[in-house]
Amino acid sequence: MLADTAHLLRRREIWVWAFGLPLIFFYFIGTITARWSTGGNENNVLAVYVAAGAGPIADHLLAHLKTLDYSIARVPARPALTGYDRQLSIPADFSTDILAHKQTILIFKRHDSGLDAEHDTVRLDRAIFTVLGDLIVLDNANESPTVESLNALDRAPRLVRLVTKAAGHRKVAPSGFEQAVPGSMVFFILMVMLSYGAGSLVAEREQGILRRLACSPMSRASVVSGKWGARMSIGLIQIAFAMVTGTLLFHVRWGSYVWMVLLVLIAYAAFSTATGILLGSLARTKSQAGAFGALAANLLACIGGCWWPMEIMPRTMQTISQLTPPGMAMDALHQLVNFGSGPIAAVPGALALFALAGVASFFAARKFRFQ
Numbered sequence: 335m336l337a338d339t340a341h342l343l344r345r346r347e348i349w350v351w352a353f354g355l356p357l358i359f360f361y362f363i364g365t366i367t368a369r370w371s372t373g374g375n376e377n378n379v380l381a382v383y384v385a386a387g388a389g390p391i392a393d394h395l396l397a398h399l400k401t402l403d404y405s406i407a408r409v410p411a412r413p414a415l416t417g418y419d420r421q422l423s424i425p426a427d428f429s430t431d432i433l434a435h436k437q438t439i440l441i442f443k444r445h446d447s448g449l450d451a452e453h454d455t456v457r458l459d460r461a462i463f464t465v466l467g468d469l470i471v472l473d474n475a476n477e478s479p480t481v482e483s484l485n486a487l488d489r490a491p492r493l494v495r496l497v498t499k500a501a502g503h504r505k506v507a508p509s510g511f512e513q514a515v516p517g518s519m520v521f522f523i524l525m526v527m528l529s530y531g532a533g534s535l536v537a538e539r540e541q542g543i544l545r546r547l548a549c550s551p552m553s554r555a556s557v558v559s560g561k562w563g564a565r566m567s568i569g570l571i572q573i574a575f576a577m578v579t580g581t582l583l584f585h586v587r588w589g590s591y592v593w594m595v596l597l598v599l600i601a602y603a604a605f606s607t608a609t610g611i612l613l614g615s616l617a618r619t620k621s622q623a624g625a626f627g628a629l630a631a632n633l634l635a636c637i638g639g640c641w642w643p644m645e646i647m648p649r650t651m652q653t654i655s656q657l658t659p660p661g662m663a664m665d666a667l668h669q670l671v672n673f674g675s676g677p678i679a680a681v682p683g684a685l686a687l688f689a690l691a692g693v694a695s696f697f698a699a700r701k702f703r704f705q
Contacts, residue, residue: 381407383415390429404457526568528626607691
């Protein structure tokens with residue numbers, strides 16, 4: 335097994351596919367998807383330019399925006415807004431125009447779109463309607479909207495209060511390196527085992543290496559287990575490399591149960607290894623093994639949530655995703671790493687992967703061919 339492992343590691347292709355390309359995927363996919371996140375204070379900064387003479391109603395509006403989880407960054411001039419993702423401009427005579435029942439326009443700009451943009455629209459509308467409601471109350475009471483009257487209105491008890499609470503723990507779909515590093519790792523383990531692992535076995539058969547092993551005193555079980563062990567060793571090295579580089583270079587945190595994360599990945603690597611040997615025994619040529627392995631790995635990676643979190647898929651696709659081996663691995667990793675769940679949440683996925691690994695190993699041993 336050790337000799338076979340060393341033989342595999344001497345090939346340049348294994349270094350490219352197992353270690354070189356994963357690093358590139360970690361960086362580019364993690365950087366591209368970093369803006370998917372919908373949580374955190376860094377995503378709630380609202381840059382505001384308040385023109386001179388905007389009046390007390392403008393300050394009242396900003397106070398309500400702060401209650402909606404915005405971190406207000408007031409800038410001294412309008413051009414300074416360009417350095418922020420969210421930009422709000424409040425015109426001069428804002429308060430005067432409102433009191434004179436004249437139309438006034440707030441200008442809000444955002445660099446991107448999506449769910450976060452819709453959330454911004456809802457929050458801005460809430461703040462604006464709340465301010466309008468306060469002005470109506472003061473008008474009915476024949477009071478002028480001064481700083482003191484607006485502050486007094488905020489301090490007054492509300493006759494109607496809406497109490498809301500979460501129905502459960504909110505699961506925010508992982509993004510950035512938290513998705514890219516585990517997802518790319520899961521993909522490349524399967525890719526290397528199905529493509530290179532199977533192709534190298536076909537090459538050894540074509541070169542007569544397996545026939546010579548068949549003539550040696552080694553048993554069939556020893557040969558198969560040696561091939562399995564060598565490829566499993568490559569998979570374990572890939573796991574260690576991805577976790578170390580993910581931690582040191584991309585600051586990925588693997589949760590409080592690293593041992594369970596490792597158990598899930600070992601089960602997944604065992605399945606990928608056995609499936610690669612089975613494919614190597616069924617394929618007739620090296621190119622056939624490589625082509626089918628690459629196609630299967632990419633297809634399963636797409637369905638299994640390696641390129642994007644399965645949590646953003648439609649419900650039906652999420653169910654299908656969790657029936658695939660990459661989907662089982664990614665779901666367990668998300669539970670442990672991203673959602674803060676305990677080890678018990680990953681047990682079904684780990685058991686399923688170990689079961690699939692056992693089935694694939696059985697058929698790999700039965701179908702193994704020396705020639």
